[in-house]
Amino acid sequence: MPVVLQAHNLSKTFVLGTEKVHALRQVSLDIQQGSFVAVMGPSGSGKSTLLNLLGLLDLPDQGEVTLAATPTRGLKDDALTLLRREKIGFIFQTFELIPTLSAEENILLTSELAGQLKQAKSRLPALADRLGLTGRLKNRPSELSGGQRQRVAIARALINHPSVILADEPTGNLDSKNGREVLEIFQQGVREEGWTVVMVTHDPAAALCAEKIIFLRDGEVVGETETHSLDARSKIEEFVGV
Ligand SMILES: Nc1ncnc2c1ncn2[C@@H]1O[C@H](COP(=O)(O)OP(=O)(O)OP(=O)(O)O)[C@@H](O)[C@H]1O
Numbered sequence: 709m710p711v712v713l714q715a716h717n718l719s720k721t722f723v724l725g726t727e728k729v730h731a732l733r734q735v736s737l738d739i740q741q742g743s744f745v746a747v748m749g750p751s752g753s754g755k756s757t758l759l760n761l762l763g764l765l766d767l768p769d770q771g772e773v774t775l776a777a778t779p780t781r782g783l784k785d786d787a788l789t790l791l792r793r794e795k796i797g798f799i800f801q802t803f804e805l806i807p808t809l810s811a812e813e814n815i816l817l818t819s820e821l822a823g824q825l826k827q828a829k830s831r832l833p834a835l836a837d838r839l840g841l842t843g844r845l846k847n848r849p850s851e852l853s854g855g856q857r858q859r860v861a862i863a864r865a866l867i868n869h870p871s872v873i874l875a876d877e878p879t880g881n882l883d884s885k886n887g888r889e890v891l892e893i894f895q896q897g898v899r900e901e902g903w904t905v906v907m908v909t910h911d912p913a914a915a916l917c918a919e920k921i922i923f924l925r926d927g928e929v930v931g932e933t934e935t936h937s938l939d940a941r942s943k944i945e946e947f948v949g950v
Contacts, residue, residue, distance in 0.1 A: 712904050713739040713762060713872050718771035720757050720927075731757040733927045734771070739872065744898045744905045746915035746935075748948050749924030755908040756876055758924065762906065763874045764792045776871045793822050797865025801877035803857045805849040811860045812845040815867055828867045835863050839893065855886030862893060866903075873897075875907040879914050891917040912944045923947035 720732040732754045739745055739762075747755050760766040762773055764780060772781040776795050780788065798804075805814045812832065819828030836842045839859040849857050858878060865873055875894075879887030891914055897903035898919075907918060915921045916935050923931040925947065933943040 709740040709742050711738045712741040712776055713906070714774040715758070715762060716772050716774070718758070718761055718768045718773070720754075720761060720766070720768050730927050732761070732768070735924075735927070735929055736771075737922060737929060739904060739906055741871075741904055742898065742902045743920065744894060744903075744918040745907070746918035746921045747906065747908045747924060748910070748912075748915050748921055748944065750948060753924040754927040755924055757927075759874050759876050759906070759908050762872075763796050763798060764788045793818060794868065795871040797868070797870035797873045799858070799861050799865050799873065799875040799878045801880040803849070803854075803861045803881070805857060805860060805864075807849050810846050810848055811841060811852065811856075811863075814849070814860055815845075815863045818864065819867055822868065824868065831867060832863075835866060839863050853886070854882050855889060858882060858886065858890055859893070862890070866897075871904065873903055873905045875905060877908055877910065879909065879911060887911075887914065910948075912941070912948075915944065916940060 715735055715737045718732050718735045722729045722731055735758060747758065749755050761768050764773065772779060774780065775791060778791060780791065809817065815832065816825060816828050819825050836845055839862060841856065841859055841863060844852060844856055852860065879890050882890065894905045895917055898905055909915050918935055921933050921935060922929060931943060931947050933940045
């Protein structure tokens with residue numbers, strides 16, 4: 709499968725008072741189209757920073773992200789925003805839904821901003837059905853369970869057929885049943901519809917639902933494992949200590 713998202717030598721430093729924090733140091737990785745990849749690492753190892761750079765939400769100090777064959781170094785803010793909107797679907801631990809909008813309005817908001825409301829509306833019924841949200845679309849987030857809210861966020865991420873889904877601890881605020889459901893949605897989407905998912909997680913069980921795990925420590929990629937390999941669990945223990 710072709711590489712849909714590439715990080716090449718990404719470095720990012722934050723300045724905290726007089727201290728410099730090297731959040732990422734020369735991180736390179738290739739994400740293949742149609743793959744499900746988890747990113748694990750201890751707290752502070754740079755996972756969210758990496759996801760933010762891969763998702764063009766922040767810029768590296770050095771290195772480059774190439775997304776859907778588009779090198780992004782030097783692109784202006786407008787071009788980055790457009791690329792992000794068209795090619796990336798974000799899913800966050802805290803759902804990040806707008807409380808005053810209905811589920812349907814939340815799902816369609818980015819499409820509306822991108823001038824693609826008509827196409828998105830035509831895709832909505834099938835997507836809502838698939839995610840078990842039919843009948844809930846008129847409800848506001850406060851009227852939905854945590855699992856339903858995250859499924860609304862998944863629908864929002866998917867409505868424009870992004871090239872890559874970036875999920876930051878998507879099961880972190882869910883009970884185990886709802887968390888499992890979200891992971892099954894990812895697995896099924898990857899298997900049956902060719903989604904590409906990159907998921908940051910602390911949870912070994914969640915990471916083992918992906919096909920591959922990349923380990924970060926102190927801002928560096930220190931290892932990786934295929935989850936079907938017999939030593940995947942011991943690699944998680946070795947690199948993350950859980
Ligand atoms: N905006 C920022 N300003 C200053 N330092 C930051 C900023 N964002 C991240 N950092 C620092 O960069 C390092 C990596 O942070 P990051 O949030 O990427 O780690 P993480 O692996 O996602 O951690 P966690 O698992 O706790 O969410 C940390 O030391 C953090 O304090």
